[in-house]
Amino acid sequence: MTIYAVYGATGHTGRLVTTELLSRGKDVVLSGRDSSGLAALGHPRIHVAAADDPDALHALAETADVLINCAGPFAITGQPVAQAAAEAGCHYVDHSVEIHPVRRIYDTLTEQAQRAGITMIPSLSFYGGLGDLLAGAVARAVPDIDRITVAYAVTNWKMTTGAVNTARLLFADTERIGYENGALRTGFVEPRNAVFAFPPPVGPRTVIAPVPFPEPFTIPRHTPVCSVEAQLTARTFEEEQAFTSEHVDSAERAASEFTIAAQVLAANGSASGSLRGRDLWRAGALASVEAAVRIAEGAVKSGVLAPADAFDARDFLRTLADRDAFTLDLPAES
Template sequence: MSSPHIAVYGATGHTGRLVAADLRARGRDVILAGRDAGALKALSDELGGAPVHQAALDDPAALRELAGRAAVLIHCAGPFTHTGKPVATAAAEAGCHYVDHALEQHHTKWMFDTMTEPARAAGVTMVTAMSFYGGLGDLLAGAVAAGMAGIERVVTAYAVSGWRLTTGARATAELLFADTQRITFADGVQRVGYVEPRNAVFPFPPPLGPRTMIAPVPFSEVVTVPRHVRTARVEAQLTAATFEEEQAFTSEHVDAATRAGSDFTVAVQVITEGGGRAGQARGRDLWRMSALTSVEAAVRLADGLGPDQPGVYSPAEAFPAEPFLRDLERLGLFTLSLEERR
């Protein structure tokens, strides 16, 4: 018996190709989907043959047809500010589970605000922000904060070097940093409005050590983390040096091997009045980490190993955070370090 089909929308992009190749390596039946029929056919040939499905973002019938052919749809084609609504809507309408790579705050909030009832009515699980930025922070926050009470603040901090942006990632970054209506979470309240960025110092553990950070950065943790961690404040930070590397914004067409050369440390501090707890993940190639994280989620959903109830979930809501992270560690995506419970 063949496995349930998993559709990859945006399959010909860098992340989509990684997702599709890993699914095929696991023996999964894949549908390659996107807007460019020629590129899809070429990718299918590279992978030894796989069904293709052309569907433009402004063609809801084609998107519903795609979702109707699959058990799970992985959405890889950002910026999700523009692409998220039509693809997620089609998945819910067709009764198809859905996973996306979004890091945009407003798309993530839209998913929870708008798609929860359609997902429940369709009996499907939709996991948003299952990516490197935002998603790994959400999972780490869930793992570190498990069993803790009296949490005052959760800080997720990303140290990234050698990041080479794709065309879609560059467009997403430009949208994020131009946004004057950012979402924050402070004093237990979600707010939307202008935020004055500042420089901060985050105490990464050795060998990295303290680093100057952009704070806050408009990642999705401010929307996702308060859903499963009771805290007064959530903030995401990014090393200032990440965007000081000239090639970050001028490397849209580098080869896959060069793009795989990023190094990252993602650390989380969960702070209470009496102290706190921390954890971190250190690895290489944030693109591969992001792709395989969504594959792990989609395979679980396809195999009936998702949440008990349908709806929209963050990564750490959809799956037990520490076991999920340990599975990613076993794939060689990073080395995970969590402080002992105390």
């Protein structure tokens, strides 16, 4: 039987991922650094491993066929956990929203993953992952693309401790990675306020542009495009509860509402698509589990891949919509 390891299993995302895997009848090992927290989960198979303990991480990866890393910030956990997976020949999926750890995995582990015949997909979660998949799905309707914008409208987001720590790292980042004129650009970028026209019922909203999400790095890996930008509604971080809700219960945390829109522009046409739902945490967890199961079933090529490079984006999103992760609106293919 395929064994799935969940790293960061005691956190909110880790619990959601574990619940979904178990609901599908999967064999699961729960892992993280907190031995007492893991024991309290009451699961028969646990493996204690800190992010700075390569031997313990390697031992974890050797017990599993697929490892899902749910422990942020990924600037700390991403590389060591992914490295352990690559060395053990274990498939890897993570929830990173940070573009630098995503790029580091591509830069350092691509050849090793290909030699080992494993699939590694960093940033398969709500931010980054769903945006990449949506852009890939919409882009199939437009030839000769000039610009892709992925915009997130999020309200009532209640961040976990890991998410708060990640947000602080993102805000402090002065080496932003962007994609303009067909090339990656790295350096300081002054964020601006812009207006993005989300589909009804959200409508036009003020957004922070750009936000340092992974799409400018991942989308060009599967879609020919000149420029890519990710945006987020300014109100998301203006809501007081976003930074003061680290200890709310799961029911309260599930009350977020979201719309993700992808706008694809070309000289001879354009297209847009969107998805809308509640509980961004659950949507991200379902996405990573769906990816892990598909990888385990052997239908994915080896290497370090963007989500829409690993999977048929339309099929993947429709599967998540069928599982009530969100409602989906896509343009007809050209």
